[in-house]
Amino acid sequence: MSNDTVESLFFKSLRSKQIAVGVVSLALFVTIMSLVLFEGTKKSVTLDVDGKELEIKTHAHTVGKLLSEQDFEVSQNDLVTPSVNTPIEQGLSIRWEQSKQVAIQVDQDIETIWTREDKVGDVLEEAGIEISAHDVVTPDLHEQFGDDNQITVEKAFQVALNDGGEKRDVWSTSTTVADFLKRENIQLNEDDRLNRKADGMLKPGSIVEVVRVEKVTDVVEEPASFAVETRNDPKLLKGREKVIQQGKKGKVSRKFEIVKENGKVVSRKLLEETTIQEPKKKIVAVGSKVAVASAAVPSKSSSRKAISRNNSEPAGGKEFYVTATAYTAHCNGCSGITRTGINLRANPNLKLIAVDPSVIPLGSKVWVEGYGYAVAGDTGGAIKGRKIDLHVPSKSEAYKFGRRQVKVKIID
Structure with a gap:
């Protein structure tokens, strides 16, 4: 091959490369210009999404298209300001609040x-x-x-709380008694009681009562009563008593368990008793001798002055005045047997008076103004204090005697 031919081929190849480079450069230029023109026609907007701002350039025509273009899904409960149908303008501020x-x-x-x-x-x-x-x-x-x-x-509701006697109304949201006590910082001791189960349900108006139980031990020294022994004494008039030996109280130590509820004692249980000093019993002689009293009884026609003359006032003795009435052995409700065992129906003329033993002891020999000498041998439901009732043979004499103030002397 000649040199001319080689040179010709070289220049042809060079021109082809130059043309190709020129085409590529032109295409690149067109592309760049297109991009510049495309970007230049975008509008800048500000998008606020739940407080976060984004600067966006877009060709979107509406707010809704812009959000869709950015892959934001807007629900019907979201708030978009301005609305999704608003046209996009340069510098538009858009706010999207998601629900x-x-x-x-x-x-x-x-x-x-x-x-x-x-x-x-x-x-x-x-x-x-x-x-x-x-x-x-x-x-x-x-x-x-x-x-x-x-x-x-x-939601809170009111519950009536009684804690050991202290009452108050409490606002609570607890649904069970146990949770209520926990929230109110109420602690139960071993013996404390609730008026309802701990897992019981609470509702408005419920009452929660805590009974505070306290057990304590108390030791006290107390006197011990003495026993009374009675002995029959045939030498002592019936109805009379004579103390042979005075009683004396002993002393014991007693241990008690005391249970208190809300501070009040509800039970007291004896746990142990120890004798510190033995009591000395009291011995009392009780007379069994039946008194026999006799006195001259005036006739129905005799006056009270005659009775007084025949039963002259003794020189000694304790004397005082009493209110006197009269009764017979045959009165309504009377048995005829006196408190000291005397049968008045068998002894209608017996001089005997009913007395209050706390004033005139039974069995005492007495003198009564206008009645004479007699024995205190009976009692009566109405004979209280300084009152006496004189036994007479008949109802007529009792009515005749009536009620009077008389002098009485206790001889023996």
Whole structure:
């Protein structure tokens, strides 16, 4: 091959390469210019998504197209300002507030709402749920709800609490007695009692009563009563008593278990008794001798002055005035047998008076003004204090005697 031919081929190849480079350069230039023109025709907007701002350039014609172009899914509960149909203009500010689905549990009821609020208090207000100062809300009213999008409301109600006698009304959200006591920091001792089971349910108006039980041991020294022994004494008039030996109380130590409920003693149990000093018994002689008293009894026609003359006043003896009445052995309800065992129906003329033994001892010999000498041998339900009742043979004499003040002397 000649040199001319080789040179010709070289220049042809060079021109082909130059043409190819020129085509590529032109295509690149066109592409760059197209990109510049394309970007230059975009409009700049500001998009605020839940408080975060984004600067975006777009060819979208509407707000809705822009959000779709950015792969943002807008639900019907979201708020877009301006609306999704608003045309895009240079410098437009767009705000998109996303709504969230929140579950609100009020006690046992649950409702679900869509909201754009993020604070618990604002969500509850939007849902129309009123919260009192005693209700328990989780999370707190001033906090944002968590990732679980759940709010719990425990509604408070009043419970009547009686703790050891101290009564008060308490606002509570507890549903069981045990939880209520725990929240109120009420601790039970081993013997304390509740008016209801610990796992029992609470509701508005429930009453929780804590009975505080206290058991203590008390040791006291107390007098021990002495026994009284009676001995029959045939030499002593019936109805009379004579102390042969005075009694003396002993001393014992007693150990008690005392149970108190709410501070008041409800039981006292004797646990142990120890004698410190033995008591000395009292011995009393009781008379069994039947008194026989006789005296001249005036006739029915005799006057009281005659009776007095025949039974002159003795010189000695303890004297005082009493109110005197008269009775017979045949009065209504009378048996005829005196307290000292004398049969008045068998001895209708016997001079005998009924007395109060604390004033005139039974068996005493007495003198009664206007009646004479007699024995204190009977008692009566109405004969109390300085009163006596004179035995006479007939009802007519009893009516005749009536009621009067007389002088009495105790002779023996």
